[in-house]
Amino acid sequence: MPLRIVPLRLPGLARARLIKSAQLNSELELFHDHSTGAGLIQIKALPDFIGADEEDLKADMAVLYELAELNSFDVFSLRNSLRDLKIDVRHTTDLTLSPTMEARLTDYMKSFTRPLVVNVFGANTDNVSNSGQIIEMFTNVDRKVALKNMQKIAAMMNITVADIPDFLEKYGDIYLSLSYFRRCLDEIVPKFDQLTDWMDEMRGTMLRENHQLMERCEAVRGGLNELLGSVTGRFESFDRNSQSFWDNISMESFQKLHALIISHHETIGGVLCGLTVKLDAWETKFPHHTGSPHKRAEFVQSDLAPGLDKLLKLEHSAPSTIM
Incomplete structure (x- = not known):
């Protein structure tokens, strides 16, 4: 920061x-x-x-x-x-993603912009990746066509045409945040698989007789697995809630969805941050994923284990994903 x-x-x-x-x-x-x-x-x-x-x-x-x-x-x-x-x-711009980062989230955003574009415009979404482009679709066209599309979404949401810009801004923002966090998760998963394999290699050395160390490694692995599984489950729930919103579209259902996702920002951000810094520390100290058994054991105990209980506590404190 x-x-x-x-x-x-x-x-x-x-x-x-x-x-x-x-x-x-x-x-x-x-x-x-x-x-x-x-x-x-x-x-x-x-x-x-x-x-x-x-x-x-x-x-x-x-x-x-x-x-x-x-x-x-x-x-x-x-x-x-x-x-x-x-x-x-x-x-205010200090708490926005850079254009470079937004561009890197394009593929993630498409899955979220697709329902809105299809429902309102009946159009292909290949070239639409963020809310700014959606807003342009409402404004940078023939006035009569723009008004027709705005009236269509207003009727769907049971809101006035004047409320549409605020809806689109909030819609784009919550899904930009989900895209950002999902990208973080997708980067963590393969590194985590490599890390656990790296830890398991200690079982083939003389350290396998150190039962206390092996239990410690298993506890770390179990904790990391629980965190990844729980966070992944939250994203799956967000997907289901998003689909539910489009199946029963209204301003009330959107406000519930908006409040739900925002309520998870701090816990998801905290867990993904914690996992990321630990994995980054591992790749910094062991760039080629090598290291003697004792160096590996030392890293597990000095860098991976500390704070893991805090991450688990944070994940357990997350709000319900039921709207």
């Missing part, structure tokens, strides 16, 4: 970031360079690195401690979390 987006008093902090470690602790990253590595410090150590007015430093550290408790720093989770903390961002 780049600290430039939040209103801190010390200008020097605008160049820093708040990041999650593999142990799921929040740390300040003062600099990051591919050749020299990252300069990470704990928030409590900030006074030793920055000479500043004591009152300003105390005020900023109070904000940083609040931010450090957040489970994820993705834009969708932050929208809810920062609002709850009554922390404003400097610019």
Whole structure:
């Protein structure tokens, strides 16, 4: 999370970031360079690195401690979390995905834009990937055709034509968030399979006699499996709820769907964030997926196991997926 987006008093902090470690602790990253590595410090150590007015430093550290408790720093989770903390961002664009990231989500978005385009326009969706393009389909055509299409969706939703832009914006936003999180999940799954195979290789070494270690590895594997299975189940439920909305379309059903998905942002974001940083730490330390048995055992205990119980607790706290 780049600290430039939040209103801190010390200008020097605008160049820093708040990041999650593999142990799921929040740390300040003062600099990051591919050749020299990252300069990470704990928030409590900030006074030793920055000479500043004591009152300003105390005020900023109070904000940083609040931010450090957040489970994820993705834009969708932050929208809810920062609002709850009554922390404003400097610019509204700070909590939006970049055009580059949106472009990478095109294939994911198509599955969500297809029902709307087909129901309203009866058109092919191959060239439609986001809500902005849908809005253009309503506006950048012949006025009579545009009005006819807007009246059609208004009748379907039992709303006025004036309500359509707000509906389309919310529709696009919730499915953009789902596309983003689903892409994260799809990137995690193959890495997880490789990681578990890598851990299993320890069973073929002298460490197999270390029953405590083997139990620890099995607990880590079981915890990771439970997290992936549960999150995957939530996405499947979102798909069913989306289909249910189109089978019984109304503004009321959409508002329920909208509220449901937003209520899951923080827990899904937190779990996927935790899994991602752990897998990234593994690939950073073992880029070729090698390593001695003892190095592997050390990594399981120092990086994979810490914080796993916190992720499971977070996943268990997720709201119901029943609308």
